[in-house]
Amino acid sequence: MVTIDGLRVQVDAGTTILEAARKLGVDIPTLCHHPDLEVQATCRICVVEVEGEKLLQPACAFPVRDNMVVRTNTPDVRSARRVNLELILAHHPTDCLQCIRNRNCELQALAERLGIREVRFERKLRGIPLDESTPAIVREPDKCISCRRCVAMCRDVQAAAVLWPVGRGVDTVVAPACERELGDVACALCGQCIHACPVGAIAERDDTEKVFRALADPTRHVVVQTAPATRVSIGEELGFPPGEIFTGKLVAALRRLGFDKVMDTDFTADLTIIEEGNELLKRIKEGGPLPLITSCSPGWIKFGEHFFPDLLEYVSTCKSPQQMFGALVKTYYARHSGIDPKDIFSVSLMPCTAKKFEAERPEMASSGYQDVDVVLTSRELGRMIREAGIDFANLPDEEHDSPMGISTGAAAIFGATGGVMEAALRTVYEVATGLELPSIDFQEVRGLEGIKEAEVMLGDMKVRVGVAHGLANAKRILELVRDKERVYHFIEIMACPGGCVGGGGQPIPTNMEIRGIRGNALYVADRLLPLRKSHENPAIKQLYEEFLMEPLGEVSHRLLHTHYTERSKYPVSCYPMSQNACD
Amino acid sequence: MRFYRSHVLVCGGTPCILEGCKAVRDALTEELKRRGLDEEVRVVETGCLGPCDLGPVIVVYPEGTLYEKVAVRDVSEIVEEHLLKGRIVRRLTGEGRLAGIVSYKEPEYLECQERIVLRNCGIIDPSSIEEYIARDGYRALAKCLTEMEPCDVIEVMKQSGLVGRGGAAFPTGLKWSFTANAVADEKFIICNADEGEPGTFKDRLILEGDPHSILEAMAIAGYAVGAERGFVYIRGEYSLSIERITKGIEQAKAMGLLGRDIFGSGFSFDIEVRKGAGAYVCGEETALIESMEGGRGEPRVKPPYPGTHGFLGMPTVVNNVETLGNIPRIILNGPVWYRGFGTPKCPGxxxxxxxxxxxxxxxxxxxxxxxxxxxxxxxxxxxxxxxxxxxxxxxxxxxxxxxxxxxxxxxxxxxxxxxxxxxxxxxxxxxxDSHCIVDIAESFMRFFVRESCGKCVPCREGTARLHHIVEKIAIGNGTYEDLRVLEDLSHAMQKTALCGLGQSAPIPIMTMLKYFKDEFEAHIKDKLCPTGTCRL
Amino acid sequence: MDVMPASLDSLESTIKEIVARHGRSEHELLAILDDVQRAFGYLPENALIEVARNLDMPLGKVYGVATFYTLFSVEPVGEHVIRVCENAPCHLLGADTLIDVLSQELGIPMGGTTSCGKFTLKHTSCLGVCGVAPAIMIDDEVYGNLTPDDIPVILEKYR
Missing domain, CATH: 3.10.20.600 (Ubiquitin-like (UB roll))
Incomplete structure (x- = not known):
């Protein structure tokens, strides 16, 4: 039993003061605290008075003990909190109005909440230049408040450990190794650091202007594809709570923005299942290499190229749905609609920052043009819709355009961890056995468990599958594979925790709770769709009949499959590697 | 053992080394040999004798004559007059500056001193384990291992009232009991020799002058809490300390005083040396542990404390050098003897x-x-x-x-x-009275700016702001508002910084504002330094 | 820096040897970096990469550690590093003047390296020889009780 601000509450041993207080409806202000990350206790904003303790204690880290008496709002506490916040603010730019996190910034909100009206310390910025070295992520170190949430995210959740504190004292900064730019180091570009960042020190590269310009250009035929996980998150950008699916309004909003055709990445998600499912069956038949590892997540792919180059032979050669769509839109769709591919401007709406990098890979030009011209994240599209003044809430529901607009429930769940695996199993089972699945719901691969496993009988063959989301979990499962400690036939890896619903390009905030809510919504959508297996998609059947001819065929090989590049774990320009380590 | 009629102790502490004691030692040895006295008079290089600004210092026994600022050119006179003819060389006994202290044995210098930790410093050759043993060395360890249960050892420490000498003043016996009571696969003893506090060099000179007392104490601590491995974490700048303690470990191992099954008691204890790489904050015990684990020396969030979650997450006792230096005597002479020194509340x-x-x-x-x-x-x-x-x-x-x-x-x-x-x-x-308070305050604050680890906000940002404001006042740009901000900032730092560094960084400023406020105000109001010595 | 091993092969083998001596454990990072710095004069990026590779630890962490401790330098330094203590005991007894004289004699500010690559001038944390303040340390050698007149004499030994 503990007493907080005069209220008594019973909590378990080991509970922090912060958790206990929240139970009582006392919301102690925090800044460096993040529900999914290791306690930092660096900002000293959440300090409270604990009877018997000489010093104020950080509520986020201090465990309660029986009969503890805590006061969270004394003059002493308020004065110290205010000074600590002023210290942070004095080292932070004041251009909130121009900041990408304007009105969605934890520091700004805290300053408002604590009623900061003046900062008594002289303002001094670090003067460190922007890092715009990657096509996906922009770092603005001057805005960094050294809370280290990104460090914990990158190290503990994503196992890349790209960001680390550098230097000492007031000059401490968070930076990539050797103070290199992000483009020089082994960064997956997953963008989870953006979700960790309370301020605008890390953000996606904003490509909205390129799209607005293309939309305004009458010579351009602008086509957009919408990724599975964006329809469940776009509402959050426009004032809705998480968990609602807005496919129809999303399509309508994109039309109002001026896109000539609004088609669906879900269509190529179904296509991916056909190609990848057949690849799995082929590898099983030909005796390997197994396990087959999924390739939809470009963050995972880049991570794998840096950290597991020896396992790249296991990775499916299928391009991601985005890139399959890109390759088809300037070939199949161009032919279908009679439009010169050079006039097609291909935009994709993605939950992902790594997709921006993927689209710019040199090998992603099999149509003869760059297959995807611009990748927009959910956040960027949210900004475009808001800027255009579209009344999203009152939009009618509209349908995707054909011929690449029809999809199944299997594609819908691509956005959640385990979804690709489940979608693949639905198809692989029926293709391999010729039988109908008794139950198409594979519960074992759903949910937010870090690594999920299941066994499926394909006729008389037992197939072992594994699912990992978040790169630390990916690393764990890949080490099991590398060390031959566990035998799998098929592994799904998603770079982001929760899968694409938790992607680095998704609305802020994105945390474990919200990832779960978005994922569940996708499973509901799946259940409500008339078609739930990729191989039943009529548009896919038509595509094979008219264009691709057969799975893994010659056209597929040219347009839908790719190869990977071994990359170094270390900055390469200073150190010649023996192999083609850097592309 | 050979009998010598005289011993000449040459202080080999770092301050004396800087003043050239090695040349004096070599000259002495040479001169004694030349005059055929090397069989009668032995030259011993000891640890620090204490009066560091008088170096090189030598003491001639049995007379106990202390010669200060001895130069190579003085050596032949000392040998000729004192060691050959028995006449003290008054010229070198320091009647000038340090009036009254003519002999190391005379009461003026030592009357107010009680040497427990330093009892061997300057007396024995620190590179000789035999000399340490001759002065009851390793007897306390033997007593623990053969006559006492671990819980008895802790009880003695508790009764002695010894508190940590690194600065935190935590009761040593209590600290040991936390680790002793913790259940774990492995436990550790760490000697904190990361002495970085400006103006402090006691640990350096203790390690240089009597390394075995620290090793013995660590083994005792290990026995008391159930640890079999110890580490001495020494700052990288202390090369002589590192050398002496490393040698001490080798000697003790060779004699079976460290290592497996000490005194046939079944108790094993090993000690390794870890070097710091230049970070004041590593004196904080959790930062020290981070550093030992190969990380940035940033303090951890407490609780949990190292006593239960320390090095490698295992229960770990971290004791300061001086704290450890007390322990063998406490074991040998008992807690009642120890309480005879100092005050009832704060013995020793x-x-x-x-x-x-x-x-x-x-x-x-x-x-x-x-x-x-x-x-x-x-x-x-x-x-x-x-x-x-x-x-x-x-x-x-x-x-x-x-x-x-x-x-x-x-x-x-x-x-x-x-x-x-x-x-x-x-x-x-x-x-x-020739120094300016504000100028010194600025120097103090500069230190904290350099040494803050950068982890928590109040210290990372606060130390820089303290310095900035004091500097403003020092150059005549300060305001009365600055004094108020200094107070608020100091309060926040003292109350909310993650570790002792940030919590105590404002202490000098706070006390200066309390006792010397007029001098700050003179810099603000009159833009004048009352002492006329600072930059104004 | 001419103390750098000429070829990459030697860098790789030097570091491999150092790591082997201390053991392939993250806990030995400080000791390893200390030896690497002794071998190369400072901690060049490619050496840090080799250390990270040998210990199988993130380069970012190695760099974070290398930049935390003042005895390590990731920038090239002069053949001799002069560290000046200006903490309170030394400050009281004239460290500022010593710094001025050193800067003047060497023609570099604090933190600088002479163009000939002979000397680097740096601050140091307390050297623990406050009894003979003010003090400086050149490489591993400490000098105490200094007056401005001592500086040229001492520097001459290293020139």
Whole structure:
């Protein structure tokens, strides 16, 4: 039993003061605290008075003990909190109005909440230049408040450990190794650091202007594809709570923005299942290499190229749905609609920052043009819709355009961890056995468990599958594979925790709770769709009949499959590697 | 063993080395050989004798004559006059500056001192384990292993009232009991020799002068809590300490005093040396552990404390060098004997290092509760150049600054905090009236800016702001508002910083504002330095 | 820097040897970096990469550690590193003047390296020889009780 601000509450041993207080409806202000990350206790904003303790204690880290008496709002506490916040603010730019996190910034909100009206310390910025070295992520170190949430995210959740504190004292900064730019180091570009960042020190590269310009250009035929996980998150950008699916309004909003055709990445998600499912069956038949590892997540792919180059032979050669769509839109769709591919401007709406990098890979030009011209994240599209003044809430529901607009429930769940695996199993089972699945719901691969496993009988063959989301979990499962400690036939890896619903390009905030809510919504959508297996998609059947001819065929090989590049774990320009380590 | 009629102790502490004691030692050896006295007179290089500013210092026994500032050219005279003819060379016994101290044995120098930790420093050859053993060395360990249960050892420590001498003053026995009671696969003893507090060099000189006492104490601690491995974490700058302690470990291992099955008791204990790489904050025990694990020396969030979750997450005792230095004597002589020194609340002695404007700079060991006045005027020989006392900073740069009115305050771990200061590591910086308070404050704050680890906001940002504001005042750009901001900022840092560094960084400023506010105001209002010595 | 091993092969083998001596454990990072710095004069990026590779730890962490401790330098330094203590005991007894004289004699500010690559001038944390303040340390050698007149004499030994 503990007493907080005069209220008594019973909590378990080991509970922090912060958790206990929240139970009582006392919301102690925090800044460096993040529900999914290791306690930092660096900002000293959440300090409270604990009877018997000489010093104020950080509520986020201090465990309660029986009969503890805590006061969270004394003059002493308020004065110290205010000074600590002023210290942070004095080292932070004041251009909130121009900041990408304007009105969605934890520091700004805290300053408002604590009623900061003046900062008594002289303002001094670090003067460190922007890092715009990657096509996906922009770092603005001057805005960094050294809370280290990104460090914990990158190290503990994503196992890349790209960001680390550098230097000492007031000059401490968070930076990539050797103070290199992000483009020089082994960064997956997953963008989870953006979700960790309370301020605008890390953000996606904003490509909205390129799209607005293309939309305004009458010579351009602008086509957009919408990724599975964006329809469940776009509402959050426009004032809705998480968990609602807005496919129809999303399509309508994109039309109002001026896109000539609004088609669906879900269509190529179904296509991916056909190609990848057949690849799995082929590898099983030909005796390997197994396990087959999924390739939809470009963050995972880049991570794998840096950290597991020896396992790249296991990775499916299928391009991601985005890139399959890109390759088809300037070939199949161009032919279908009679439009010169050079006039097609291909935009994709993605939950992902790594997709921006993927689209710019040199090998992603099999149509003869760059297959995807611009990748927009959910956040960027949210900004475009808001800027255009579209009344999203009152939009009618509209349908995707054909011929690449029809999809199944299997594609819908691509956005959640385990979804690709489940979608693949639905198809692989029926293709391999010729039988109908008794139950198409594979519960074992759903949910937010870090690594999920299941066994499926394909006729008389037992197939072992594994699912990992978040790169630390990916690393764990890949080490099991590398060390031959566990035998799998098929592994799904998603770079982001929760899968694409938790992607680095998704609305802020994105945390474990919200990832779960978005994922569940996708499973509901799946259940409500008339078609739930990729191989039943009529548009896919038509595509094979008219264009691709057969799975893994010659056209597929040219347009839908790719190869990977071994990359170094270390900055390469200073150190010649023996192999083609850097592309 | 050979019998020598005389022993010449040459202080081999780092300060004396800097003054050229090695050349003096070599000249002595050479001269004795030349005159055929090398069979009769033995030259011993010892650890620090204490009066560091008088180096090179040598002492001739059995007379106990202390010669100071001995140069190579003085050697033949000392040999000729003293060692051959038995006549003390008065010229070198320091009748000039340090009046009264003509002999190391005479009471003026040592009367106020009680040497427990330093009992061997300057007396024995620190590179000889035999000399340590000859002065009861490793007897305390033997007593523990053969006559006492681990819980008895802890009980003795508790009863002795010994508290940590690194500055935090946590009861040593209690600390040990936390680790002793923890259940774990492995436990560790760490000797914190990351002495970085400016003005403090006691640990350095203890390690240089009597390394075996620390090794013995660590083994005792290991026995008491159930640890089989110990580490001495020494700052990288202390090369001689590292050398001596490393050699000590080798010797003790060779004699079976460390290693497997010590004294056939079944108890095993090994010690390794770890070197720091330049970070004051690593004196904080959790930062030290981070550093030992190969990380940035940033303090951890406490609780949990190292006693239960320390090195590699295992229960770990971290004790300061001086704390450990007390332990063998406490075991041998008992807690009642130990409580005979110092004050009832704060028993024992304290090693102080005297620096700044004081006649006798160096290392002393005195009972807890001694007054500042006694240290400065009776032991330290007062302020040089006929100037008057202005301020003493106790406890190093993170300690408080006390004015003349406080000269009679008893120096112990409980009284000084009441004055807004701290006993800390035992550094004493004495300042005469020629110095400007604001200028010194700026120097103090510069130190914290450099040494803050950068992890928590109040320290990372706060130290820089403290410095910035004091600098503003120092150059005549300060305002009265700055003084108010200094106070609010100091309060936030003291109350919310993650570790002792940030919590104590404002202490010097707070005490200076309390006792010397007029000097700050003169810099603000009149844009004048009352002492006329600072940059204004 | 001419103390750098000429070829990459030697860098690789030097570091491999150092790591082998201390053991392939992250806990030995400080000791390893200390030896690497002794071998190369400072901690060049490619050496840090080799250390990270040998210990199989993130380069970012190695760099974070290398930049935390003042005895390590990731920038090239002069053949001799002069570290000046200007903490309170040394400050009281004239460290500022020593710094001025050193800067003047060497023609470089604090933190700088002479163009000939002979000397680097740096601050140091307390050297623990406050009894003989003010003090400086050149490489591993400490000098105490200094006056401005001592500086040229001492520097001459290293020139």
């Amino acid at each position: 002695t304290k090693v102080f290092t005297m620096t700044g404007d004081i006649n006798s700079k160096g290392l002393i060991e005195v009972p807890m509760g001694i007054t500042l006045r006694k240290i400065i005027y009776e032991i330290g020989g007062g302020i040089p150049g006929g100037r008057s006392f202005k301020m003493a900073q106790t406890g190093g740069t993170s300690g408080g600054c006390l004015p003349g009115e406080m000269l009679d305050v008893p120096m112990d771990y409980f009284t000084l905090p009441e004055m807004g200061s701290a006993l800390g590591s035992g550094a004493l910086l004495i300042m005469d």
